[in-house]
Amino acid sequence: MxxxxxxxxxxxxxxxxxxxxxxxxPVEYVDPLIGTAKMGHLYPGATAPFGSVQLSPDTDTIPYAVNGRYNRDVYKYCAGYQYEDETITGFSHTHFSGTGHSDLGDFLVMPTIGELHLNPGTETNPDSGYRSRFSHDEEYAEAGYYKVKLKDYEIDAELTATTRVGMHRYTFNKGNEAHIILDLQAGIYNYEEKNVWTFVRVENDTLVTGYRQTNGWARTKKVYFAMSFSKPFKNFGQAKQKTGVYRGFWGRFDQTKNFPEMAGKNLKLYFDFDIQEQENIKIKLAVSPVSTEGALKNLQVEIPHWDFDKVKKQTQQAWNAELSKIEIETLKHSDKVNFYTAMYHAFLGPTVYMDVDGRYRGLDQNIHKAENFINYTSFSLWDTYRALHPLFNILQPDRNTDMISSMLEHQKQSVHGMLPIWSHYANENWCMIGYHSASVIADAIVKDNVNFDTDEALKAMVETAKVSYFDGLGEYMEKGYVPEDVSGASVSKTLEYAYDDWAIAQAAKKLGNNSVYKEFMERSGNYKNVFDKKTGFMRPKLKNGSFKKEFDELDTHGQGFIEGNSWNYSLYVPHAPEEMIKMMGGKKQFSTHLDSLFTMNLPDKYFENTEDISREGIIGNYVHGNEPSHHVPYLYNWTDDAYKAQDKIRNILKLKYQTGPEGLSGNDDFGQMSAWYIFSSLGFYPVAPGSENYALGSPAVKKATVKLKNGNVFTIETKNQSSTNVYVKKVELNGEPITQPFISHKSIINGGKLVFYMSGKPNKNLYN
Amino acid sequence: MxxxxxxxxxxxxxxxxxxxxxxxxPVEYVDPLIGTAKMGHLYPGATAPFGSVQLSPDTDTIPYAVNGRYNRDVYKYCAGYQYEDETITGFSHTHFSGTGHSDLGDFLVMPTIGELHLNPGTETNPDSGYRSRFSHDEEYAEAGYYKVKLKDYEIDAELTATTRVGMHRYTFNKGNEAHIILDLQAGIYNYEEKNVWTFVRVENDTLVTGYRQTNGWARTKKVYFAMSFSKPFKNFGQAKQKTGVYRGFWGRFDQTKNFPEMAGKNLKLYFDFDIQEQENIKIKLAVSPVSTEGALKNLQVEIPHWDFDKVKKQTQQAWNAELSKIEIETLKHSDKVNFYTAMYHAFLGPTVYMDVDGRYRGLDQNIHKAENFINYTSFSLWDTYRALHPLFNILQPDRNTDMISSMLEHQKQSVHGMLPIWSHYANENWCMIGYHSASVIADAIVKDNVNFDTDEALKAMVETAKVSYFDGLGEYMEKGYVPEDVSGASVSKTLEYAYDDWAIAQAAKKLGNNSVYKEFMERSGNYKNVFDKKTGFMRPKLKNGSFKKEFDELDTHGQGFIEGNSWNYSLYVPHAPEEMIKMMGGKKQFSTHLDSLFTMNLPDKYFENTEDISREGIIGNYVHGNEPSHHVPYLYNWTDDAYKAQDKIRNILKLKYQTGPEGLSGNDDFGQMSAWYIFSSLGFYPVAPGSENYALGSPAVKKATVKLKNGNVFTIETKNQSSTNVYVKKVELNGEPITQPFISHKSIINGGKLVFYMSGKPNKNLYN
Incomplete structure (x- = not known):
């Protein structure tokens, strides 16, 4: 043969x-362009599952601040890309997925031909810089692959990536002198002084190494790289820098051209090539949190060849392996696109943060080695504790315990002794509130997904919950609430601390630590201390114990909340809905109250200055485009009107998740919005991570087969499913009817079959 | 008992x-205050032999540049200390010894009482800052120990140090609220943007860690520290910074007080204590080139206790061990002070640059481990190749081979493939000219002091000597000289390259590599190409082969030389004095020419704008205060008038090396000036390192006993020695008369006795 x-x-x-x-x-259903317009904050470029490298086009470089003042336009560019833009400045290697604040955009690479430019130019005059016009007609995005024609240079740019290496293939349709630009000043959420230092060595005529050190959202961030070219460059050089350049003693060396050791605050380099028509240049750029040596090893181990198509294929196979953990049948093709794109977005982060040899930069800025776990970074925990990490306990149990190991190492390295709040790249950025690492860890412990030292984990949670100088926590511990005159957003903080405390208590209970259980169960009742019986809303309290006088329960500003008004945030007692409902007047009154939330009108003025809330994400006064209310539709399950949850959920799935670049109704927030979609599409949702139970909703799929790590299969089936049959007539688990609107984690993990019988009419007595 | x-x-x-x-x-004879005034550029503080830490008072903080323009006053502050000053700003942990350009001054610590100041204040108004007045009457400096009373606070400050740890003892004569200031902005040769980043963690109430990253003479320098207090502080905080401070999301944290994680461009910290009268606070501060983890380990290993006096005693014992390698008898007590102080200064650098576990930062900014050698840094090679490293081949053979191993690792890490020129702290600063690492390595090879791979070493030398883009080297290789219209200071470069090439040839010869020997012997004759027969001087040549027209052989500026005029530099053919003398008209004419050098008048205008040359260092037109002529007095040995060298040398020893702060006639240049003193006091000098032979002069000691590492003892004895009997009547080696004015390295290293018979009258026929 x-x-x-x-x-x-x-x-x-x-x-x-x-x-x-x-x-x-399922890769074929993934559309990375979904959520790349407006407020989705998603990037369309190439990445491997949970990859360190997110190699993606940036369409502009809006400064974070101008003359020390925050520039609101920057918010659009959290992912570096805005679909409405008509030019691409280049392809950088690190991007957050769907966040509402940003950083990164490291190592921007751009191929050009003809006249050399070392600045990006402007959108209105692209010819003044290295950027190029492009058209969406010549743009293709797949999981792990991105392609675009750079019109100004007639270059076909293709991108793919492994975990730690981005690979570029630039095909030149015109022969000419070509340049590869490497801009170390470019970045996302940049400002004049963001770059602290950049350092580059031209090791030989195909290999360049270096690092970029920035002071941004991550205060002290360093990313190293090793960059390899498939074709030797004939010349290289750098743009003249204003400051921070050592010019050699007596100015003896011209460092701007062919001098292989460069450093300064803002290096911008070029590499020159003679290029024939149809010739291509391939580039591999590896990143490392440790050193250029680490980056070079990552490069050599992950892509020891120049076969672009092979890398693309392997990465797409990896994506298929992840995505096929759930097989679905849907009513419409677009549902399948939305579902697998949501799966894709759910598996973009937290991202791997260590070299192939296990070494990584710790929070103390020292180099550590991950022993028996993969170290992850970029924990957007205020978002992702809600549904993403619970989803990982089902679909990514090993990664989730490794993420927890990463958090525990963070806590050990923290000078505060605290678990991460919002941490990335060896820094705590302190974004948002609460200490939701506790929720993530407790959820895993309660659900028996543990591969870490649980006693240590409990200790870390308790220590975190007792750092008295943290964000009103001292007063919270003393008074049972955060006083608004001590620390703003005091109600949000009180409510979230109370929930986190409950999560800690659940972990303690599971681990048999009764004293911690008791202590934290008591703390978990603190939500009661900010409830104002008179108005029926949660309301900011002052040090002296009285409620703050001025109060507008619709406003998101200055009312004691953060990224949500009292209408939405007052419903945030996920761990004790029954007590909350009692407190708010009982089941019936509460059900009507929820109805109002979904139907009332919320005038623009109440949120127009809030970055994370936009009209697109709102139904009535219910804000789906941001996180605090994500559990709210499911609260009907604790009233006698569970059916009301069902149409609300189906409505949200339909209205707030659509195909196309503008399909998302708010920031995807590192997969939280997508995780909500996945859970809700399957018919259940983790209202209170740390609980064994999920609340049942109304599935949108026709059928879903969840393939679990333990080899079991959990199937969700629907009968009589349609876009109008949004109500659940009955539910059966393994053939037995379910009489309460909940399902346990064990039921799922043990495998089995959940059958929803759907109807166009509510079954008001289903769970009563 | x-x-x-x-x-x-x-x-x-x-x-x-x-x-x-x-x-x-011998520690008792060391006076660290010698050379601390004017241009000696020596620091008076505490350090261990070749220690990484030089803990010393800084008397002012003159900026290197103001509004981007060089500030000439900074030159005085190369060592951070000027004897004439009346205030001390604090005690910083890193200092160069005697250099003519500077950097360092890391981690300035200052104890104060009363009102808190976080700026140093000014010399004219010390009360406006944390600095204090002091008096030399209350200042004591010993090898490894320094003490001063800080008058403004009535604090007795004492300093000592191990290799990597500085130890402070502050005794408070008044009880009060005390502050320890840690100023990370302070530094030597500072300028507005020098600090790239500073980072501090308050690990607990007695331990602080962090780093300082600067862009100075070392372009990308990072030094880490771990600082331990003997008494817990009750509060700490930082000065508000203009830029580069992350203020926490929503400005939630007040980082200026008791927030244990600080970063920014210019951290200035304070630590508060309640202090009783006569109470003391001790501080240990360890440095590391690698990490805070490394610094902490250094601290724990080197000083695991709080016994200040024990540290002082051990360090002074270490100094005694080093200094007692030569025992001397002198004519005067002051000669002994000068001799042992010179020994002390000769053993201050290069400095150890690795953690106790052998790890260090390499030139590529990656972390390396020194395998089987101690890694050193701060190679002021243009100075130290002349006499210091040759001295090490006698007194510090192991350290010298380790220094060579450090250079060879540097070469491997260098993207240029070059041995160090002037390197410090993982950076090449490219200061001065030539590639004198070659001289250091060749000298060790020729003298059989090898503990490194000699073939690799030869390869490294040859590679270094062929980097065509380095400082006119390409043209030198092509034309046999550096053209002045291509690269300034072209004659100095040509001459020094020629000498270094000869050194490489000597190493090749010793190693049996005939082709390299031939190639580099040929290159070593290039000095001839810049000799102008018409004027009798070395003179700059242009690309077209003609001499540059305008020419003033007395001027040090714009004449093709660097830090020396043609009169001095034209004598720089140390490897071929015989040929040079022939070229310059023969022995007789040359002898008269040298006489003129020592007697003619050199008007101030010819050097007054040259930092490294001052009136104090000059005899006639002979410049001893700077290096290029250090071998010149010994050149008489190649004429028939060797006796003329003898009185010149004794005269230089007497005039240019005196006790007291103003005792030195120029920068000590990391021990080169001191090494000249030691050699010349003993009666011989290495005119051409790389040669087996030393030129004999006129010893100043009465007797010297050199204890060699191999156990041998080499004794220098004089008969009829006095301050006027400066001429040598006869010399005997082991009882046999010496008939040529030279002695071989083997004669020394094999042990033996060299007896000089001294006289008030020259013996003109001694070597003829």
């Missing part, structure tokens, strides 16, 4: 499988 | 030994 023929035959077979066996190729 | 009594008895015995057995306690 001829070997070449065999290879050819296998190749065709394989291709056929990819082309025709669609259900085994 | 009572143990306490035993201890007491031993203590008295030991003290007695220290007090009375003076010859075994």
């Amino acid at each position: 001829n070997l070449n023929k065999t290879f050819c035959f296998l190749f065709i077979l394989n291709t056929a499988r990819v082309l025709f066996a669609q259900d085994e190729n | 009572n143990l306490n009594k035993t201890f007491c008895f031993l203590f008295i015995l030991n003290t007695a030994r220290v007090l009375f057995a003076q010859d075994e306690n």
